[in-house]
Amino acid sequence: MSRVRVHNFSISLDGFGTGEGQSHDAPFGHAGARLHDWFFQTRTFHEMHGKPGGGTGLDDAMARAWGAGIGAEIMGRNKFGPQRGPWRDQEWTGWWGPNPPFHTPVFVLTHHPRPSVEMAGGTTFHFIDATPQEALRQAREAAGDLDVRIGGGVSTVRDFLAADLIDQLHLVVVPIVLGRGERLWDGLEGLEERFEAESVTTPSGVTHLTFTRA
């Protein structure tokens, strides 16, 4: 069976995967770019956005695993855009630009379904109101033999962890104390018992922590 994977999911020392006050101009609220600075420096990120350069060290090697063998992504609505409630503006097709970096079907979890949106480069956004189990069923069907990535945000990753649907969880612990925002770990006591943990620190100062289903 194909695996369910999380990649490049950054959290602060105090466990926040995003800060407070998400808006159009601040997808991670008061956290700003601090949770993802390590990622922005990688060649992987540069390539995803059609830019030259970028580092090729261990951070990049970890970041690069993001795309390999993925056939579909599931994301929470907040990762698509900052709108809440019924969709007022269906023209705006999300934070990801005309050619999103996913290049697969992407299932956006929302209580307000709308028609699918086909973007350039192979990304199609499907908007579904579904439990984690049902969303995964649809994503697996779309992914064929390939794996499904859970793309975040925080509550989406947490919901899939709580439902024990994740096989591989790659977290990046950034040495900052955010103080407020959305916590990854709430309600996940004893999570480590279902996984093997491996950690490695890189020169950028972050710690890559990989939980793999035991």
Place this chain on the structure above:
Amino acid sequence: MSRVRVHNFSISLDGFGTGEGQSHDAPFGHAGARLHDWFFQTRTFHEMHGKPGGGTGLDDAMARAWGAGIGAEIMGRNKFGPQRGPWRDQEWTGWWGPNPPFHTPVFVLTHHPRPSVEMAGGTTFHFIDATPQEALRQAREAAGDLDVRIGGGVSTVRDFLAADLIDQLHLVVVPIVLGRGERLWDGLEGLEERFEAESVTTPSGVTHLTFTRA
């Protein structure tokens, strides 16, 4: 001026420095030994307790820095023992046995002062009702030119961090999700701005994180 240091302070991924339900037999509550397994394996720990053996790898090198150049320790009452309120049993001299591993003056913060207790091996427990600043003044006086260690528990370290009295903070992040207990990070948003951070992961699976005053 002598420095103020924290060493070997273990926290879970979700930031808990101790679990819930501290008692005489469970100093760390439901966390049990999980936060300190890495430490119990070190030669440093074995030597502190007069036992042979123990690992000599990177965990041990980090653990060993605990004692060098320390002239006094400040600890919260909960690190001395589980009694609360007025001292009912002054015969019991704490969790640390007849020859405690400190070998220096130790200032125990409590709202219930009692006479000092001189133990074998150079440890003397002083019981003081004091602010972090005043406790540090007394500990510095006792330490002479040497450094002062803040020994924990969680709220003591947090109070000294909040008062910006700590120069070096060595944390050990253990890949477990405790879910409940006492959090280190509460109220410390932006703490990293006052420090340089360095991280290293060891084969035991923990990440040593050192914050040094910038």
